[in-house]
Amino acid sequence: MSDVADDEVLHRRIHPLQVRPDGSPCSAAFTDPEMSVDRARYRQVEETLNGHSGYGAAGLIAGFVRSLSQEVRAVPELLNKGHALVVGKKSKSTRRKLASAATWVIRPRMVGQGLPDAEDEVPEKDAEGAPD
Amino acid sequence: MIGDKKSPPKRIRIDVLETLVRQLRETVDAVRRDIGLDEADVTTVELVDLEAGSSGMVWEQASTDPDVQLPLALTMEGLAPKSRGRPYRPILTDASRRSIDDLVAVLADFGARGIPIQVEDIAPGTEGRTLDSATIEELVLVPFSTPAGGEVDGASISAGSADDEEADDKGGEWLLRFTAEVQRIDRDRKIWLRIAGALKQIKPKLSPELFSAVDSDEARWKRVEVTAMAAGTTIEDITDVLHIIPAATEIPLEVTPMNEAASSIQPLLDRIEKISRLSDGWDSYSAKAIAPTAISDAKKFLILTTAESKVRGRTLTHPFVAPVSTGSLQMEWEKQPFHLALEFSGKEITYIRAAGDDSVEGTITRSQALDFVTWFHEATGKPIGGRNREEGR
Numbered sequence: 001m002s003d004v005a006d007d008e009v010l011h012r013r014i015h016p017l018q019v020r021p022d023g024s025p026c027s028a029a030f031t032d033p034e035m036s037v038d039r040a041r042y043r044q045v046e047e048t049l050n051g052h053s054g055y056g057a058a059g060l061i062a063g064f065v066r067s068l069s070q071e072v073r074a075v076p077e078l079l080n081k082g083h084a085l086v087v088g089k090k091s092k093s094t095r096r097k098l099a100s101a102a103t104w105v106i107r108p109r110m111v112g113q114g115l116p117d118a119e120d121e122v123p124e125k126d127a128e129g130a131p132d
Numbered sequence: 133m134i135g136d137k138k139s140p141p142k143r144i145r146i147d148v149l150e151t152l153v154r155q156l157r158e159t160v161d162a163v164r165r166d167i168g169l170d171e172a173d174v175t176t177v178e179l180v181d182l183e184a185g186s187s188g189m190v191w192e193q194a195s196t197d198p199d200v201q202l203p204l205a206l207t208m209e210g211l212a213p214k215s216r217g218r219p220y221r222p223i224l225t226d227a228s229r230r231s232i233d234d235l236v237a238v239l240a241d242f243g244a245r246g247i248p249i250q251v252e253d254i255a256p257g258t259e260g261r262t263l264d265s266a267t268i269e270e271l272v273l274v275p276f277s278t279p280a281g282g283e284v285d286g287a288s289i290s291a292g293s294a295d296d297e298e299a300d301d302k303g304g305e306w307l308l309r310f311t312a313e314v315q316r317i318d319r320d321r322k323i324w325l326r327i328a329g330a331l332k333q334i335k336p337k338l339s340p341e342l343f344s345a346v347d348s349d350e351a352r353w354k355r356v357e358v359t360a361m362a363a364g365t366t367i368e369d370i371t372d373v374l375h376i377i378p379a380a381t382e383i384p385l386e387v388t389p390m391n392e393a394a395s396s397i398q399p400l401l402d403r404i405e406k407i408s409r410l411s412d413g414w415d416s417y418s419a420k421a422i423a424p425t426a427i428s429d430a431k432k433f434l435i436l437t438t439a440e441s442k443v444r445g446r447t448l449t450h451p452f453v454a455p456v457s458t459g460s461l462q463m464e465w466e467k468q469p470f471h472l473a474l475e476f477s478g479k480e481i482t483y484i485r486a487a488g489d490d491s492v493e494g495t496i497t498r499s500q501a502l503d504f505v506t507w508f509h510e511a512t513g514k515p516i517g518g519r520n521r522e523e524g525r
Binding site for chain 2: 013015017018020021026027028029031032035036052055091092093096
């Protein structure tokens with residue numbers, strides 16, 4: 001699998017509880033020092049969300065992610081050739097920038113208005129959930 | 133004696149210098165905390181030659197964190213701070229602003245008293261003047277050993293006991309707020325306050341961070357506003373001191389039931405409760421379940437913030453609460469260009485504050501977190517009811 005190009009789109013699943021009231025993803029969704037993403041070039045977003053009903057998928061541009069002192073590393077897996085990692089310490093400032101730059105490819109399933117009802121929004125991972 | 137080749141030597145009285153340095157140190161320390169710097173990273177305040185015949189003190193501070201864009205400078209020429217009249221940087225909290233105001237006031241006071249910093253300009257007959265002795269006394273910490281109990285000024289004194297630590301953890305059903313004068317601080321972090329003429333010791337130990345705040349020139353011997361949790365409705369029932377800040381106005385004892393404060397944030401508490409039920413892997417990756425201590429810390433903080441807001445007559449802007457994959461819980465307040473996020477891990481509170489392009493992050497105490505919530509509300513035009521910076525002086 002090739003290195004991740006700067007213009008590639010990276011997909012990250014987002015839990016509904018990490019969606020802010022204005023509908024944007026929360027910085028809390030971008031904290032992992034080794035953050036798993038899927039390369040859109042090699043994996044359709046529907047596949048990324050397969051087995052994770054209720055979750056959304058946010059897209060990030062690899063070049064922008066690198067501009068935040070993050071390494072974008074292709075880490076293909078047996079059942080997910082598009083798997084990649086965004087590696088690097090994510091300060092709160094970096095998390096905010098990632099969240100601000102993320103755009104929805106598929107929005108999480110939200111229930112009701114105003115404060116989300118967490119109970120309704122805690123999605124179940126499907127029994128046949130797709131691998132990361 | 134100060135000065136160099138360009139600037140002729142000048143003399144400064146030691147008492148003036150001491151007062152100036154003390155206030156300057158407080159101001160630098162307050163700003164340092166606001167911008168999340170360790171003490172070791174603080175730039176030295178320097179005496180510099182600004183132009184022939186004029187010296188000044190300059191503090192130029194930039195963060196060591198590349199993510200923090202906060203050049204900061206404080207320059208004083210002679211006795212007039214150059215920053216006077218300029219708007220404060222919005223990232224600064226009320227505590228820093230008050231401290232800067234105090235620094236300006238100290239300098240202005242010196243000017244009004246005719247206390248010169250340049251001996252050449254000294255007015256005839258003012259060489260022998262000294263600062264008011266009472267003012268100097270206020271700045272001296274008097275060692276004090278706790279009596280085993282008894283009466284002081286007619287008030288009953290609690291000597292404290294081994295139960296105190298337990299009391300700290302019990303919390304309380306009431307929120308008390310009152311003003312008092314800090315009289316003495318014991319080495320075991322217990323505080324003596326003069327309240328309505330009586331000297332009383334607050335039973336629980338102060339937290340280390342509150343102790344540091346109280347053991348400062350800003351609070352010692354001065355009137356402070358105390359917020360505390362209590363098992364009952366009297367000062368003797370206090371189980372946990374939450375917040376001590378310089379008093380803005382005189383407040384008789386105010387008592388608020390904790391459940392009354394909590395009722396207004398029930399939807400948030402319910403949401404946190406549901407977040408607490410997330411299990412490992414909840415984010416579909418490798419997230420940890422949210423730590424029970426993070427949940428309880430966050431709930432407690434929300435209740436305290438709400439209760440404190442209530443007694444101050446303001447409405448708390450409800451934060452957005454979200455789980456963090458590390459097992460923490462995050463609260464966010466946002467109203468452009470201001471942003472505040474607090475993350476409760478159960479072991480510590482970390483934060484980020486932003487005002488436009490200025491942003492600061494780091495680890496804070498609960499008391500500082502309360503200050504930051506206040507900062508957010510003031511910055512976004514929701515000042516604390518009945519208190520603002522002008523009144524706070």
